[in-house]
Amino acid sequence: MKSTMLKKLSFLILFSVITVTTSLAATNESSCFLKIVAANDLAKTASVYIDGKLEGTLESGELTIFDLDVGNHLITLDGELIEKYELEVVFQSTYESKRIDLEANPGKRAVRITSEPSNAAIRIDKEWLEQTTPWQIILDVGKTYEIELFKELYGGKTQSLYIPDKGEIIILDVEIPKADPPLKPRPTYPIDKSVCPDEIVVELVWESLDNPLQYELQFDGKVYTTSFSNARFYKLERGKTYSWRVTAVNKYGMRTTSERYSFTVQENRGPEIAFVYPQNDSDDVFAEELILKWEVTDADGDSITCDVYFGDKPDSLEPVKSHTTSNEYIVKELQRGKPYYWKIVATDSYGEVSESLVYSFTTMANRPPIEPFNIIPEDGMENLPDCLTLEWDCTDPDNDNLTYAIYLGVDADSMNQIGETTNKNFVLNDLTRGTTHYWKIVVFDSFGAKTEGPLNTFITKANKPPVIDPSSEVFLKETDRDVFAELKWFCEDPDDKLLLYDVYLGVDTEPSLILSDHYLTTLTKEKLKFGTTYYWQIVAKDVHGGISKGPLWEFTTKNPPSYIPSDIVPKRVFVEKGSFTMGDTWGGGYGDEKPTHTVTFTYDFYIGKYETTFDEYDAFCDDTGRNKPDDEGWGRGQRPVMRVSWWDAIAYCNWLSEKEKLPKAYDTNGNLLDKDGIVTTDPSKVVGYRLPTEAEWEYAARGGNKSKGYKYSGSYKVDEVAWYVANSGGKTQEVGNKAPNELGLYDMSGNVWEWCSDWYNNTYYYNTPKTNPYNNSGSDRVIRGGSWGWGYSSPDARVARRRGNSPTSTDVNIGFRICRTVF
Missing domain, CATH: 3.90.1580.10 (paralog of FGE (formylglycine-generating enzyme))
Incomplete structure (x- = not known):
């Protein structure tokens, strides 16, 4: 054991002078005086000697001495609780005064520590010494020390020691009582020779009726040290028998060992396939895409991977998914009305394999779409526009994608397919006006099955020709050479269709065609003559052949200006x-x-x-x-x-x-x-x-x-x-x-x-x-x-x-x- 106490106590500074002050003051004509002040409480226990003569104590905190001669004086502080201290003071002239502030250090006393048995470790005030008994040490007086002696594999004892004052060596002789060894610990879990079902974690537990400092656990050929009465071990080997025992060790190193116990870890158990879908021999499986499902359990809670085998022959299944942790697999592109076979091979994390039966199922045969319904326009509707939308509803019992062929004609025997769509509507444009139309829908599923819808008719409304407003506008603008006119007319179509115009213009009442199929209702005509009457007219045409002829309009340009530029003048x-x-x-x-x-x-x-x-x-x-x-x-x-x-x-x-x-x-x-x-x-x-x-x-x-x-x-x-x-x-x-x-x-x-x-x-x-x-x-x-x-x-x-x-x-x-x- 190591200690710093001996070093602390070996060298002590006994006293130190805190302050010395000097002043000149006279109490009488041929004397000096000295004031001594206690700088700490310990100094107040001291007696003061000057030149070997007792002058008093510092009990009140200070002492003043008068009538000192000029020259050197030896000042001594001493007492039962302090270390003796000497200081020389020099007065250089008469009437000189001085002040000394003195701090006292504790006194010291030797202590010799012995024990029976000897060679015991020594601890003083919680610090271990490097030496063992017997040993002598210097301690401060006026203090109480806690002294503990410790003898390994035997015992220990602790007692107090008060150092009252300075004096002769103190002899401390200690008889150490012999300690008892710890009680034998008792294993409580797992029960001796039992089977442990969980190899992931096993907790060993024991009990002790006393309070040892630590335990030594012998388990599977190794020794573990702990201060707890339990220990956990992880990932043990399945099916293996383990033995263990516990040794209790008290603070003196005394040991007691328990009986040897054993237990066996549960052997590995393979996975079990508990449920599959579709059920074996199912004959009503509906889908071209099917989700195979299964459930696998493991009594040991092991992680499971599965291999999936699938095919259309029971004796030649192919692996389609390996080492999956999922419990389902999607098979696609199944044929309608055909048997299929499959099985699951499950493997746990310890390599144990379980193989299922070979399961079978048969997909349903294809069913054709149902007949279209909710048909719009309803059969026999009249006065419909020339652009309309055919609408219908349709479903498929197998939820197949459907395609619709649209047939249309002006009689029931000459209908032609005019389009194909996957939507439930079809737009008809530019139908002949005032005509009975025959139509039907033929629906096909994605496997070729078809269903023909009912024959329906509708009649489009008759065409109405454009309407030309009798009024028009003409805006004339003259340049210095000619006139240009902006012609504007107003026309609408009752059927809201695009109109085209033929424009006629001339100087007589039967004007000539100057522009065909014009789509605007304005036209600018340049380079007209001055002082001339012009006649103009428009013919409006709709896309269904309706034609309307407007009235004959006229306008007259102004007379020519006095000057018309020649061609040499820039534009x-x-x-x-x-x-x-x-x-x-x-x-x-x-x-x-x-x-x-x-x-x-x-x-x-x-x-x-x-x-x-x-x-x-x-x-x-x-x-x-x-x-x-x-x-x-x-x-x-x-x-x-x-x-x-x-x-x-x-x-x-x-x-x-x-x-x-x-x-x-x-x-x-x-x-x-x-x-x-x-x-x-x-x-x-x-x-x-x-x-x-x-x-x-x-x-x-x-x-x-x-x-x-x-x-x-x-x-x-x-x-x-x-x-x-x-x-x-x-x-x-x-x-x-x-x-x-x-x-x-x-x-x-x-x-x-x-x-x-x-x-x-x-x-x-x-x-x-x-x-x-x-x-x-x-x-x-x-x-x-x-x-x-x-x-x-x-x-x-x-x-x-x-x-x-x-x-x-x-x-x-x-x-x-x-x-x-x-x-």
Whole structure:
């Protein structure tokens, strides 16, 4: 046994000085004094000696000594309960005072421990010493110690020892009484020579009438130690006999062993097949897919696996499932009316095998479907539509999938199969109207058995021809060359069927056919003559041959205008007068697009449908001997003309006016001219061809009075309507290849910037006129619309975007389109 007590008690610090303080104070002229203070309770038991003379005690907690001489003094503390302590104090001058705080340590006394028998282990206050009896040890005085002696295989004894004070060695002689061995333990379970039914867990149990510290269990050739009176053993071997006994061991190591007991584990028992389905020799099994079922029990509770054998001959069954823990198996694709055989082989976890009988069953023979019922339409129903749904109910006694053949004809002897379905309905379309129809259903099951349904009839309702409203509408629109008319009529079919129309139009009362099988109730006819009466009529046709002829309608176009353009004038689009909000109506634009403001036009105008092309401009150059602009090698033709200055563009406009025998729109200084050749700032008074004003351009680009509010001309998506730097391939493209805007204008966004008549002013929107605006002063002319080489993020193609450029510039990005006021 190991102990640290001896080390603790071998070396003790007897006293320690806690505090020494010095001060100068005089009680009389030639003396020093000393105050001694007890620093702990043990010090209060001490007597104080100075230079060998008793001066008093520290019972009150302190002691003051007067009249000490200057020099060295030996201070001694001693007592019955404390260790003696000495300290030297030095006074250096008269009238000097000192204070000493002293802490006392317990006194020590030797104890010698002996025992009978000797060599007993020693434990003091719960700590074992490394030495055995006899042994001597130093202990603190004033304390009571619990001393225990222990002799293995003999006994032990515990007693108390009080150390009152310092003194001579104390002799502690202890006689250890001899202990009794433990009582013999008695096994109680399993009963000796019994059979144990459970090998998974066996619990051995015994009892003892005393309280030994532990047991040694001898079982199956091994020894196990436990402090409990039971022990469990798992997964024992079936059919094996085991022996066991228990030894009780008390705290002194004394031992007593029980009688030897034995038991035998139950031998393994095989599984038993207790139930099967279908029962043996069953002859009413219904299914092409059958679930074989069985129940297997095991008296030992073992896990069971089964092998399933199946076939159509009892002596040649095939394994279809091996080592399954399930109690069922699905067999599929059984034939109707045929015997089958099967068996189960069950194996437990110890390899014991049990085989069932060979069971048999016979599937039922196939049964045909029942006759269809709940038939719709009922037999003999009349006035039915030409599109209807046949419906019926049907079941199969074997729950087979059913297929239905539909027969239809106009007499009972000439019915033909018109369809086949697995649904219980069938849609008939486009039946002949006003006709008796014969029909029946023939149902087949998945094994070929069939049942024919009853013969039924129904009569469809007679056809009604379309009804044409006697009223019609004609909307006329004149261009500067011809007239176009939007014809509109109203017609309905009593049977709610699709109608087609033949349209007749001409200048006499027997108009000619101009369009056949038209499916709309509107038609736009272009290039009609001015000052002419037209007659028109429609014939409506339904899908069943019903025809209705409408009344003869007529309309008269206006008289021709005073001026009709020739073919050299580029195509134009009519822009009806109106009002709009001009400027950055979406936000995020440039400063010169603000503030937004309302602009009103009091006149209609025409604007070029396309940007002026190289072909059109080259004709002007050929006629006037003017130099043709460079095409950069990209091609001419229908690409927009470029590298033309503002002066070039108005020269083209004046040339057109001269060719068309109209007053010129510009003088040599670029001012607008009215019909009398007088300078004007009112575009509504200019007769000849010109460039659009900035306001006219934006109004037309937004779609005029048909505007849908697009950010680009005709779309919110720039790629749909504009050629710009991201999609142009680095050059102009032929006009008209992107989508038009609401008025049918092309390339108002992108391809080339377009010159306008106005001068540019970046603050013009702050004081612009509200009606027919035109800015007639500045240094740059307005360009609008963006171009093929601008707008990486597409902002230059916005309809609100404004820029100015020198009128003499011939940039590769700039072209134009024409405009003319309507008179």
